[in-house]
Amino acid sequence: MSADRAAGRRESHDAVRPVERVGDSPSAPSRATRGANRRGRRIGRRIGRAPVGAYLCVALLMLLFLFPLAYLVNTALKSPAEFISNPVGLVQHPNWENFPEAWKMGNFGRYVVNTALYTLAGAGIGTVIALTMGFPVARGYIRGAKIWNGLFVFVMFLPNALMTQFHLLIKLHMYNTQLGYILMLGVGVGVGPLLFRGFVLSLPRELDEAAAVDGIGYWRYLLTFVLPLSKPALATVFILQAVWIWNEIIMATILLADANLWPIATGLNAFKGLYSNNWALLSAATLIVAAPLMVGYVFIQKYLVNGVVGAVKG
């Protein structure tokens, strides 16, 4: 016992954590694991570190999250014939052909370009909306802060408006155009304006005044002061909306009749419809979509986690 306490603040956190929770965790159901937990608990008390049981739980957790992806890679490397004769086993003869074939048949080159455009333009519009509305509302430069704050909350709860979005774009002659779809994505700001408004409160007001005294106009101030200072917050707003845009497959099928205009997620879903019996090819296609996301994830992870936490506080 005393070893834990003597180790100080952080350790006392840890001591509470794994010792009890490990045993209760539903991801450790078997008796063998429970036994291991008890053993781990004893070791944990003795050396004042995370017990073995905690690592066992982590191992189970990682299995749950990484095995499906590993299995996807394994399947993507099989030839269709090998998948049929041995769907679960480890790949024997890697068949790299699946990737170029899926790339060609799925029209993915086109979809990658579309998705990049939709993500940059859609999330870009949303971020500009968050910046140009969130900043003046937070500062009180626009009257009616209560109304605008109410609006920022309301845009998170809007009803499912597929059919009216469809008719609106037809009326505006933007049905089946990239511009129309981009605008619909751009206004899906979700938590963005609210999040950015909260962030602006942490920027010193004196800076506005100092800049104004130096004769800097509002637009130049936004671009040369607010933008660089709030890069992390804006990046978070941008990325949260970008993630939503990646997941938006249903709106695309309705607002874009021409399959050449689809984003990659919709394209992949259509590919699934066409080749649902060829899992090797389908896995290769899925991996083509997933791989760049995983690489990108390494870079954006920091902002993403900030965004989720910030969204909750805001």
Next chain:
Amino acid sequence: MATSSFPFPRRAPVRFTFALSLVVLVVFALVPAGAVAVISFTDLKGLPGLPVHWVGWENYIDYFGKGHRADNWNAFKNTIIFASLTVVTQITLALLVAVLLNGKLKGRNFYRSVVFMPTVLGVTVTALVWSLMMNPSGGPMQSLLGLFGTDSAFLGDPKIALYLVIFVQVWMNMGVSVVIFIAGLQAIPAELYEVATIDGASSRQAFWYVTFPMLAPSVTANVLLGIVSAMQSYQLTFVLTGAMNKATQVLSLQVYQLSFGTRGGTALTQSQGYAASISMIQFLLVGAISLGTMVWLRRRERVL
């Protein structure tokens, strides 16, 4: 008011960019949303150019009427089961995982990234990965069941399809809840645990009397976020089991199916007014449940 202390030489630029953004937001987000309420009182069809009539409350009366009762009750029930089971499972598991990954473990940032990763992969990739895992003809989960001498049609089995979709939904979104809980855990002052130990609390007691009450705001945030997204999300169901599958049809999917049906089909002559009335019912339901939950959780926060 704060508006009196406007430092810049001219107000026009502020108003201009603000108004520009507002116009885009109003035209493309608020107008369609408001129009849903309006057309829910009409017989608007999916095919543009057909005459539109006011029908008053007819769509709503229709919704609660006998004719559609079986379908409507099914979608309504599925939505409630989906939302409640998803929220409860996701939050319970996320709390356990957050407590686990908040500890001093080697490579803990890596574990956190892995748990959060499905959020980034997105709905189509997630759905395809799990369709592959649950492939009834020789997928890994079938092999696992085979060890116990049984088998399953998985998503093809209407009795369990909804629950499997819930499982995949939790797998995909749990990372978000975990991150929120970890942020909440790190905000708890360590002194509280020291005091609890001095008072002779066991670690189990420390969890229930220190960690759990102090996490109340994170729980509120997680539950609210979870309810709103679970009540409205339909993308995963759309990819996993299709829009027409009654076993997993939720309200949003019903709205989609009634408005557009299959692509390019005769469905364009269907009443989108009726679909809009379902969308409004869903909107009110989400609003009422979120508001009720928020009031309840805030009160609970104060009590704890």
